[in-house]
Amino acid sequence: MLSTGNDLVSLNAINVTRTKQPNFYSKILSPTETALHKQPGFANIPFEIFVWLLWSIKESAFKYLQRIDAGILFTPVKFEVIDIQIPPGFNILNFDRVELTGIGFDGVQAIKSTIKIDDYILYSNSLIYQEFVTATVSETGDFSRTHWGIKRIDSDDIEIQSVEVRAFLVDNLPDKNITINKNPRGIPVLLKDDLELLIPISFSHHEYYVAYSFQLPV
Template identity: 30%
Template structure:
């Protein structure tokens, strides 16, 4: 099982006002806010933490398939490019990579190197980008796989016999996918 999330830093800068009152309080614990306040680049730390929470949430919903919104409950800790996220009895490792264009985070139950494939979209528009991302995933695996969603709306790959966990993410000009 795996979860990933990508943040287009230009899009986040353009579309978000993370410095507005109470924004950080709604999404981040005191410890996470301390990471933000002491970071060399607070903007990138905000979006790194957010991508860690999103990747972990995607992994969690593969284990306990229920949809909910409670990002503050997913508690992040960071040690260089490796982090951990805890939610109730759930615990996972999150590898993050920060570039000048995007932040990618990948959550797994065991420590593992980042395996997400990153694409820069040709298409404009959310629906077209989603289709482009799914097509790239299927192309990378061969035509014997189908991308489906289970009854809880979690994406899975099927070859007719087996099911494989997959995570897809896109934001702004960038998309990413990873197969467990």
């Protein structure tokens, strides 16, 4: 499979009290997933952030599978995080820059997880900052060909978010003579000379942050 999926949640926009209520988070997390928060590594991650961390993982997995299975539906509790690993000494830091980009997740405090959806097994790397959580999904634990980026912008207007995230991605593509469009299923694609490239892309944005991922073929 060659696909990609990413998601971002601005933590400034969440309702902390509502998120911690069982009748809310039980629509996102299974009891088994809720129990994962009791692992020692989560001591520095409040439960409300944990909930949105898993949401972003599940949403990223859904975006990934949309390219492969046109009929898939997003039911969060059916996208099961079966394993999650917190790096030693993990702390939530401030996002003290305008943008951050990478290829793979070596050198950053990435939270690694495994997601099961029916017969699919996918893998995720997630980042948590005081301002947001973000996740990127791949079909293997090897993210060495996965490019990603996060950027703070000056507007939370949805049209400006859309323009900004597309420009951000194009600025970080190896070939600048590329345009972005959507295929008939509404999934963003890269075009060169009106031909779709085999480079899957994914966008996300929330409040004042935008993010992308793209996967290069071998």
